[in-house]
Amino acid sequence: MKQALLQLDRWSTTAAMAVACLMLTIASALGVFQIVTRFVLEQPAEWSEILIRISLIWMVFMGIPTAFRQGAMVSVDVLYRWSPPKVRRVLDWFVCLAALSLIGVIIWWGWDYAQRGSVQSMAGLESVSMFWAYLALPVGGLFSVVGILANLVDPQRNELDTAQ
Template sequence: MNRVVEGHGKPGARQYARLSLAVVCALLLVTIMMITVVDVIGRYILNAPLMGATELTELLLCAVIFLGLPAVCLDDAHIRVDILLSRVPPVLEPLRKIAVSLLSAIVLGLIAWRLWGHAGNLAGYAQSTNTLKIPVAPLAYLTSVAVAVSVVITVVNGITGGDAKTGEAGL
């Protein structure tokens, strides 16, 4: 999991951040798996399902998805469809990368902004899950912060022209 880039010696902040996010996401996925196993055994063998299993699974899955986004940005591993962009002349490639990164950062910034506003609404209404009464606003704030971190990473990658595969970006 921990990739040391050839010729760069020790892993840097980017690799540690990526590894930390991967470990957190892996632990959350294992937790989801354990909740599901306990729920299925309880439901079909003991006739006693785990109360709130669906709520916990939904909340944890949301956390996995949004905590994974900065890791994707750190690796510059977004899905790309380059039907038209592959025809860009090589001399314009650096400009294309900057433009795509900045456009992505703008879209992610809008998402982070709207998530923050939605989290404020959820907090104002004291929104919580139905069964376990877990407040939802903290998770919404976490998702907004994770997307905002992704914005910063995307901007840095775009400005520096950094390539996560070679570890040459500013983070």
């Protein structure tokens, strides 16, 4: 079970980070495009601004699973350093349950928001539904669940090792 979870985590974290990097690339390219069309050609492309926002939202929510996996999202470093090993494990469980609770809310309400937004179209892209923008919340949340559970099973605390 542990090996299967860690293998799923390696796949999902790599995929999520690849999507996050792709979204950053798209946002950067569209930003340059928007600057050129607005200030050089003096013909601004209205659709590029909404796509930049959406790609940044997707970038953030697809980058969060990597932060959770590395234990960098919810950090209790001082308590962890000062605690004996048994208390450290209790802290691991507490952080895991708190993070899962938060991500559960994000998944639940993110999916609800995406469904409600499916009747709304994007400004500048009238043929594209806002569902695709709001879908970043539950998708990123689902990838985060895997990272949170993998961090509980196999904690990674590289930043604590170098700071001591």
